[in-house]
Amino acid sequence: MSACCPPSSGPRVADATLDDARLARLAKALAHPARIHIVRVLLERRSCIGCDLVDEVGLAQSTVSEHLRILKQAGVITGRIERPRICYSLAPGALAPLAALLASVLEQDAAGIWPATPAED
Amino acid sequence: MSACCPPSSGPRVADATLDDARLARLAKALAHPARIHIVRVLLERRSCIGCDLVDEVGLAQSTVSEHLRILKQAGVITGRIERPRICYSLAPGALAPLAALLASVLEQDAAGIWPATPAED
């Protein structure tokens, strides 16, 4: 049984579940084309007024507002009030944990002595 | 109107929508604690037999199988047949586009002359 898996000798992190949930929440915040689009717009321009984002994304105002709410709740963006508008900016850092995980994965790629991955797809 | 947004003079990429969808699909593949957990297990050990993952994740076998299917479909993992088992490994590289986006965001953080972000949460 499990010939290729060492007997789980590594330090079993107790509350890894919490991290899993946190990372999953971050990923979920990005798990929609409209939200990716918003992040990219905010990455190009340094910040952007909400109503411009509505034009940019091409969905109803209420829908875009909902996507902004999700991103804000995840901490990915922040909004500074400029009445009657709101100026959104990226809140970097928030994505750091997810970026770190992905970096680890890519790192293993670089180290990669991957045995050709014949796959079974 | 939109005092802080330049008039969108930048090179408007025609099929940015496709990239958005692609990135969103990758993020979605990671948008669940169980799938994050699987990725992390595969990152620690270099590869792992499916039935061990079932133990590790702690959900029903059929549920774990479904999560594995999602990750496989997104290209995040591959499975090599070792009858009657299947040995799963990370397929790095697949996550590169998402990692690149996140790296860009964090990079802007580093450059960061962020104006104190007073927020309106």
Add this chain to the structure above:
DNA sequence: CCAGTCTATCGTCAATCGACGATTTACGTT
């Protein structure tokens, strides 16, 4: 060749998501 093991698929059900229009809130302007 039959039994056992591991994995994938199917069917079902509750819960969540995503989109929209309509409405409300909160301002600046005239």
Add this chain to the structure above:
DNA sequence: AACGTAAATCGTCGATTGACGATAGACTGG
């Protein structure tokens, strides 16, 4: 004070997701 604009919230509806048990498929070992 009345109006206009930008954003958030509400209610609804269809689609998707996530979980599970049951079942089917594929091969190994006795």
